[in-house]
Amino acid sequence: MNLRKLASMASLSAIVLSSLATLAVAAPAKEQFFPVLVTRTGPIAPNATPWANGYIDYLKLVNAKGGINGVKTVFEECETGYATDRIVECYERLKGMHGGATVFQPLSTGGTFALTEKAPVDKIPLITAGYGRSESQNGAVFTWNFPLLGTYWVGSEVAIQYIAKKLGGVGNLKGKKIALVYHDSPYGKEAIPVLEELSKKYGYEVQLLPVAAPGVEQKATWLQIRQARPDFVLLSGWGVMNLTALREAQATGYPRDKMLGNWWSGAEPDVRDVGEGAKGYSAMTLQHGAEPNSKVVKEILATLHAKGLGTGPKEEVGDVLYMRGLISSMLAVEGVRKAQERYGKGKVMTGEQVRWGLEHLDLDQKTLDAMGFAGVMRPVQTSCLDHMGSSWVRIHTWNGKKWEFVSPDWYQADANTLRPMVMLASGKYAEEKKLKPRTPEECNK
Amino acid sequence: MLYRENGQFKTSYAADQQIFPIAQDRWAVIGIVLFAFIAVPLLVDEYLFRAILIPFLILSLAALGVNILVGYCGQITLGAGAFMAVGAYAAYNFHIRIEGMPLLLSLLLGGFTAAIVGIFFGIPSLRVRGLYLAVATLAAQFFTDWVFLRIPWFTDNSLSGNVSVSNLQVMGWQINNPLNKYLFCLAFLVVFALLAKNMTRSAIGRQWMAIRDMDVAAEVIGIRPLFAKLSAFAVSSFFIGTAGALWGFVHLASWEPAAFSVDRSFQLLFMVIIGGLGSIMGNFFGAAFIVILPIALNRLLPELGDLVGVEISTAGVSHAELIIFGGLIIFFLIKEPHGIARLWSTGKEKLRLWPFPH
Numbered sequence: 001m002n003l004r005k006l007a008s009m010a011s012l013s014a015i016v017l018s019s020l021a022t023l024a025v026a027a028p029a030k031e032q033f034f035p036v037l038v039t040r041t042g043p044i045a046p047n048a049t050p051w052a053n054g055y056i057d058y059l060k061l062v063n064a065k066g067g068i069n070g071v072k073t074v075f076e077e078c079e080t081g082y083a084t085d086r087i088v089e090c091y092e093r094l095k096g097m098h099g100g101a102t103v104f105q106p107l108s109t110g111g112t113f114a115l116t117e118k119a120p121v122d123k124i125p126l127i128t129a130g131y132g133r134s135e136s137q138n139g140a141v142f143t144w145n146f147p148l149l150g151t152y153w154v155g156s157e158v159a160i161q162y163i164a165k166k167l168g169g170v171g172n173l174k175g176k177k178i179a180l181v182y183h184d185s186p187y188g189k190e191a192i193p194v195l196e197e198l199s200k201k202y203g204y205e206v207q208l209l210p211v212a213a214p215g216v217e218q219k220a221t222w223l224q225i226r227q228a229r230p231d232f233v234l235l236s237g238w239g240v241m242n243l244t245a246l247r248e249a250q251a252t253g254y255p256r257d258k259m260l261g262n263w264w265s266g267a268e269p270d271v272r273d274v275g276e277g278a279k280g281y282s283a284m285t286l287q288h289g290a291e292p293n294s295k296v297v298k299e300i301l302a303t304l305h306a307k308g309l310g311t312g313p314k315e316e317v318g319d320v321l322y323m324r325g326l327i328s329s330m331l332a333v334e335g336v337r338k339a340q341e342r343y344g345k346g347k348v349m350t351g352e353q354v355r356w357g358l359e360h361l362d363l364d365q366k367t368l369d370a371m372g373f374a375g376v377m378r379p380v381q382t383s384c385l386d387h388m389g390s391s392w393v394r395i396h397t398w399n400g401k402k403w404e405f406v407s408p409d410w411y412q413a414d415a416n417t418l419r420p421m422v423m424l425a426s427g428k429y430a431e432e433k434k435l436k437p438r439t440p441e442e443c444n445k
Numbered sequence: 446m447l448y449r450e451n452g453q454f455k456t457s458y459a460a461d462q463q464i465f466p467i468a469q470d471r472w473a474v475i476g477i478v479l480f481a482f483i484a485v486p487l488l489v490d491e492y493l494f495r496a497i498l499i500p501f502l503i504l505s506l507a508a509l510g511v512n513i514l515v516g517y518c519g520q521i522t523l524g525a526g527a528f529m530a531v532g533a534y535a536a537y538n539f540h541i542r543i544e545g546m547p548l549l550l551s552l553l554l555g556g557f558t559a560a561i562v563g564i565f566f567g568i569p570s571l572r573v574r575g576l577y578l579a580v581a582t583l584a585a586q587f588f589t590d591w592v593f594l595r596i597p598w599f600t601d602n603s604l605s606g607n608v609s610v611s612n613l614q615v616m617g618w619q620i621n622n623p624l625n626k627y628l629f630c631l632a633f634l635v636v637f638a639l640l641a642k643n644m645t646r647s648a649i650g651r652q653w654m655a656i657r658d659m660d661v662a663a664e665v666i667g668i669r670p671l672f673a674k675l676s677a678f679a680v681s682s683f684f685i686g687t688a689g690a691l692w693g694f695v696h697l698a699s700w701e702p703a704a705f706s707v708d709r710s711f712q713l714l715f716m717v718i719i720g721g722l723g724s725i726m727g728n729f730f731g732a733a734f735i736v737i738l739p740i741a742l743n744r745l746l747p748e749l750g751d752l753v754g755v756e757i758s759t760a761g762v763s764h765a766e767l768i769i770f771g772g773l774i775i776f777f778l779i780k781e782p783h784g785i786a787r788l789w790s791t792g793k794e795k796l797r798l799w800p801f802p803h
Contacts, residue, residue, distance in 0.1 A: 432611075
C-alpha cells in the first residue's frame with residue numbers, strides 16, 4: 001500500500017516533468033546556454049542578488065553586441081536559496097537544457113564541493129571565480145574546476161603581506177597576534193591553512209575564532225578579541241555576518257583600520273548599514289571594486305538599463321558584487337570565444353570545448369581595455385595546469401560612504417608559498433579518488 | 446466493487462496475521478514494488494532519478510526512522526539530522542580507514558554507530574518527556590555539528606571539513622550511474638520498510654505503542670520503560686543513520702556538516718507529522734510532500750505563468766513556492782490532523798463500500 005503512492009507520485013511527476021523537459025529542449029539551435037544558479041531569497045540574498053544581476057546583464061550585453069561571433073547567449077535562472085541540495089537539483093535540471101549547459105558557477109563552497117563530483121561525469125566546466133576549493137587551481141587533478149582570478153588561499157597570503165606592509169616589513173610580524181574571525185563552514189575554514197603555514201615562517205600567532213552560521217551571534221567572539229587584543233583581525237564573513245562583526249567591533253572599540261576582510265566581506269551591503277562606524281575598514285577584492293565609471297558599466301547602462309532591458313535596480317549597476325557577477329560572466333563568455341577559435345567560429349560549443357577555451361584564456365590588458373574593463377582588472381592567463389589565471393588582489397577601504405582604493409593597493413600572492421600547498425592538497429585528493437593527474441601532453445589533445 | 450475482501454477466507458493464523466490481509470492490497474504492493482524496480486528505470490530520465498527519486502527514497506527511509514521514535518514510541522525528537530550526520534561520518538570513517546571495507550557493511554556500521562549515539566542521547570527520555578525531550582534531543586544536533594566541525598579526525602583532517610567518497614561498488618556492481626543509485630536506495634528502502642512494518646506488529650512495537658499511549662499504565666502492566674524507550678531510540682537512530690550514510694555516499698558523494706543541519710531535523714519531523722504519525726506508509730506521503738512538492742511548484746509556476754501570459758521572476762517563484770507550501774501544510778493539519786495517511790485509509794474505507802455507501 002505504502003509504495004502505491006510512491007509509484008503513482010513518481011509516474012505522475014515523470015509525465016509532468018518530462019513534458020516540461022521536451023518543451024524546454026525545443027529551443028532553436030545556435031544558442032550558447034548559460035545556466036545561472038541564483039540566490040534571490042533568504043539571508044544571503046542581499047549579497048547574491050547583485051551578483052546574479054551582473055551575471056545576466058553581461059550576457060544580455062553580449063547579445064546586444066551581436067553574440068559570441070554571432071552565437072547568441074541564452075540563460076535560465078534557478079533559485080537555490082544557498083542550499084546544497086537545491087543547488088544539486090538545479091544543476092540536474094539545467095544541465096541538459098537548450099542543448100547542454102556551457103559552464104556552471106555555483107556561488108557556494110558547499111555547492112562547489114558537491115558539483116565537483118558531478119562535473120567530470122557530465123563534462124561541464126565549473127567556474128568558481130574567487131571561491132570554491134583552493135587546491136582546485138591545479139588543473140592536472142581538478143580538470144573541470146576553474147577558480148579563476150583567485151582563491152581564499154591567495155587572499156590569506158595577501159592578507160599577511162598587507163599586514164607586514166602596515167607593520168613596516170615581514171620581520172616585524174614576529175610575536176604579533178592575528179585573529180581570524182570566520183564563518184564556521186568549509187568556506188570560512190579555507191583561509192586557515194595558509195595563515196598557519198605562514199605563521200611557521202614569520203613567527204606570528206594565529207587566533208581562530210569561528211562564528212556559527214548565519215553569524216548574527218558574535219558577542220562571545222568579540223569578548224575574546226577584547227581580552228586577547230590581537231594586532232590585526234581578519235574577517236571571513238558572508239552576508240549578515242559582516243555587518244554584525246563591524247557593529248561588534250564598533251561596540252568593543254576595536255580599531256576598524258586594523259581589520260581586513262576577504263572578498264565576501266568587502267561589498268556595499270556588508271558595510272552600508274554601519275556607515276561611518278565602518279570607516280577605515282579594508283577588504284580585499286578580486287582586482288575590482290565598485291566600478292561605476294568603467295566603460296563596460298556605462299555601456300550596460302546605455303544599451304540595457306536606459307531601454308528598460310536591464311536586470312535589477314539601475315542604482316546597483318557597478319557595485320562590487322554586481323561587478324563580480326559581471327566579470328564571472330565575462331570569463332565564461334571569453335572561454336567560449338577562445339574555444340570557438342579552435343573548434344569553429346560562430347558555432348555552439350560543448351562543455352568539453354569550453355573547457356579547452358577556459359584553459360587557454362589569454363586576456364591581455366589591450367583586450368580587456370577594448371572590452372571596457374580598463375582600470376577594472378589586470379590580465380588573466382590560464383593554462384592546463386594553472387586554472388586560476390591571475391593571483392593579483394587589490395585592497396580597498398571604506399571611507400564611511402563608499403569603497404575607495406588607497407594606493408599602494410595592488411598585491412600579488414606569492415606562488416612560492418601557495419604552489420606547494422596546492423600541489424600537496426590536490427595530490428591528496430587525487431590519491432583519495434584514485435585519479436591519475438593529467439600530463440602536459442594530455443593537455444594539448 | 447473491486448476492492449473488497451468478500452470471499453477471502455482465512456484458514457490459518459499465518460494467513461490471518463499477514464501484513465496485508467486483503468488480497469487486493471497484497472497484489473497492489475507487489476505490483477508497485479515491481480513497477481518501482483522494473484518499469485521506473487525504463488520510464489524516467491536522469492534528472493528525475495538524481496533530483497527527485499533518490500532524495501525521496503533516502504528521506505523516506507530517514508522518515509521511517511523518525512516515525513518509529515515519534516509516531517510509535519511517542520518520544521519527540523529534534524535530533525534526526527544529528528543521527529543522519531553520525532551515520533554518514535561513521536560510515537565514511539569505516540569506509541576509508543579500513544582497507545577493502547565492503548560498502549554495504551560501511552553503511553550498516555554507520556547506522557549501527559548512529560544507534561549507539563541514539564541510545565546515549567535517548568537516556569534523558571527516561572526522565573523528561575514531551576517538549577522537554579525535544580529540547581534535550583536538540584542538544585544532539587548541536588553536539589554533532591560541533592564534533593564534525595571541530596574534531597579534524599572525523600573528517601580525515603580535511604582542510605575544510607568536507608569529505609567525499611567515490612568508486613562505490615557492491616560485489617562488483619558499480620553504483621556510479623543514477624539508475625544503479627536509485628536501485629540501490631530502493632532495495633535498502635524496501636528491506637527496511639518491511640523490517641519496520643514487522644517490528645511495529647511484533648511485541649516490541651506493541652511495547653512502544655503502550656509507552657506512547659500512557660507510559661505509567663504501560664509500566665504497571667509490566668513493560669520496562671528503559672528497554673522500550675531506548676530500543677526505540679536505537680532502532681530509530683539505526684534507520685536514520687543508515688539513511689544519513691546513503692545521503693552522503695549515494696546522493697551527495699561529497700558533503701559537509703551543514704548537509705545535516707537542524708533544518709534537516711525539522712524537515713524530517715514535518716514529514717512524519719504531515720505524512721501521519723504511527724503509520725509506515727505515512728512516511729512516503731510525507732517525504733513525497735516535502736521533497737517533491739516544492740520542486741514541482743518551482744517548475745510548474747513559471748509554466749502556469751506563461752499560460753496566462755504573466756512572467757514570474759525567479760525570486761517571485763521562490764516566494765510563491767514557500768507561500769503555497771506553507772498554506773498546504775496548514776490546510777492538511779486543519780483538515781486532517783492525523784496526516785495524509787489517515788486520508789488514505791479513509792479513502793480505502795470508502796472504496797470498500799463503493800458503490801453502495803449505505
